[in-house]
Every structure is written in structure tokens, then in C-alpha cells.
Amino acid sequence: xxQSSRSSFRxxxxxxxxxxxxxxxxxxMLVLLIIFMATAATVNPGVVNLPTVGGAKTQALPPIYxxxxxxxxxxxxxxxxASQTLSRxxxxxxxxxxxxxxxxxxxxxxxxxxxxxxxxxxxMAKLKxxxxxxxxxxxxxx
Numbered sequence: 001x002x003q004s005s006r007s008s009f010r011x012x013x014x015x016x017x018x019x020x021x022x023x024x025x026x027x028x029m030l031v032l033l034i035i036f037m038a039t040a041a042t043v044n045p046g047v048v049n050l051p052t053v054g055g056a057k058t059q060a061l062p063p064i065y066x067x068x069x070x071x072x073x074x075x076x077x078x079x080x081x082a083s084q085t086l087s088r089x090x091x092x093x094x095x096x097x098x099x100x101x102x103x104x105x106x107x108x109x110x111x112x113x114x115x116x117x118x119x120x121x122x123x124m125a126k127l128k129x130x131x132x133x134x135x136x137x138x139x140x141x142x
Contacts, residue, residue: 061105064098065138068111072119088119091126099131110138 065077074091076084086094098105107127111120120137127135 061102063106063108063136066107066109066123068109068115068119068123070112070114072115074123088123088126091123092130095127095130095132099133103131103133106134106136107132108136108138 062079067075067077069075072088074086074088076086076094098107109120109123109127111123124135
């Protein structure tokens, strides 16, 4: 082979394409977008059937209010009764007697803001351990 035949042989070969044609991909994406938009408009958002309150008790028990002061003394307030002061160690006895009377009666706990979080959690834990089912926290609205 001569020099001229070699150069013509090289020029006749196909050159590798380094470009990617993205037009078909764009077409597919637009078709998918239209399909998703059409189906999203026809899909029924989940309808939630809420329970009715027809079978609920109409008369709830009034809550018992427990307040913890800065000295960690607990004051118990019930509707129509005088307030009673307990220490943290007497709380277990109170909770057991309350659970025996009515475990479903709510107990609302309010604590002074200087009281440690650990003390409040300890009071809640003692109430739960001794059978009180419903314990809530009272907060001051701003």
C-alpha cells in the first residue's frame, strides 16, 4: 500500500460521534409530564371518615390540679374541696388512692418555672406508676 492509499483509507472510516442527541429524551419527559398531570387531576385525594361522638360519655370527670412550687411541695386542688399540700414522697400514696377511686379522672400538673425538669418528670412518673391513666401538663399562654 502506498501513502496515498493509506490516507484515503483513513478518511473513509466512520468517525466516532461524541455528541448525544437528547431530543428523544426531552420528548419522552414531556409525554410523561402530561400523563402525570392528567392523572393527578383525576385521582381522588384520601377522604377520611371521622368517628362520631354519639357514643361518647357526655359527663366527664373534672380534673384534679397538681401544682409544684419552687420548694418542690405539691398542692392538690379539686373542685369544691380545700387544697391539700403534699411532699414528693407522699405523692405515691395519693396517686394509688386516686387510681382506686377513678383511674380515668384527669390530673393536670402545673409547675413553677424554677422547678427542675427532672422533678416534673418524676411527679408524672409516680402518677403513672401508681395507676393514674390521664396526666397532662398545664401551660401559661403568652
